[in-house]
Amino acid sequence: MASTPESTRLPVLLRVARHERVHKVFIIHDRQPPNGSSKEFRVLTKENRDGTLELLGYNYEFDGSHEHQSNVLRSPSVPPATLVPIIRSLVAQTHTDVKQMQAIDLTELRTRLDQADLLAQHDLLDAFEFE
Numbered sequence: 001m002a003s004t005p006e007s008t009r010l011p012v013l014l015r016v017a018r019h020e021r022v023h024k025v026f027i028i029h030d031r032q033p034p035n036g037s038s039k040e041f042r043v044l045t046k047e048n049r050d051g052t053l054e055l056l057g058y059n060y061e062f063d064g065s066h067e068h069q070s071n072v073l074r075s076p077s078v079p080p081a082t083l084v085p086i087i088r089s090l091v092a093q094t095h096t097d098v099k100q101m102q103a104i105d106l107t108e109l110r111t112r113l114d115q116a117d118l119l120a121q122h123d124l125l126d127a128f129e130f131e
Contacts, residue, residue, distance in 0.1 A: 012072050013129045014044040014056045021047045022115045025104040025124060026087055028094050038062040041094055043087065044127055047107075052077040057090070 016022060023045040030039040043057040057073040078086070091098060104122055106115045112130060119125040 012058055012069050013127060014046055015129045015131065016046050017131050019049050021112060022106045023047045023053055024106060027102040028091060028096055029100045031096060031100065041090065043090065048077065053080055053083060
């Protein structure tokens with residue numbers, strides 16, 4: 001995903017407040033995206049101050065020049081123990097398997113700056129808004 005100018009940023013972002021941290025990012029890759037485009041289902045998660053997780057999931061497609069989001073799902077407060085069953089269910093619903101999923105664990109990084117750096121390395125920083 002290439003960086004986009006401010007005026008064309010993706011419309012749906014996961015906002016991460018000052019005392020929150022990014023938890024994990026899951027990317028379920030499409031088996032055969034049409035016309036060589038990049039198509040995937042993304043699940044972004046963050047740790048809320050109360051210990052629950054906020055989830056933001058959406059279909060993401062990059063057609064070579066434009067980014068598109070669709071089928072946006074947001075859950076503001078999910079118990080951490082339900083994350084793995086939710087991801088397994090999404091893998092089943094997308095008719096893919098775990099081998100087509102990429103998981104990026106940001107829980108071990110000490111600072112939000114370290115988290116932002118790793119997200120940038122995976123071209124995912126534009127999906128977040130850090131306060």
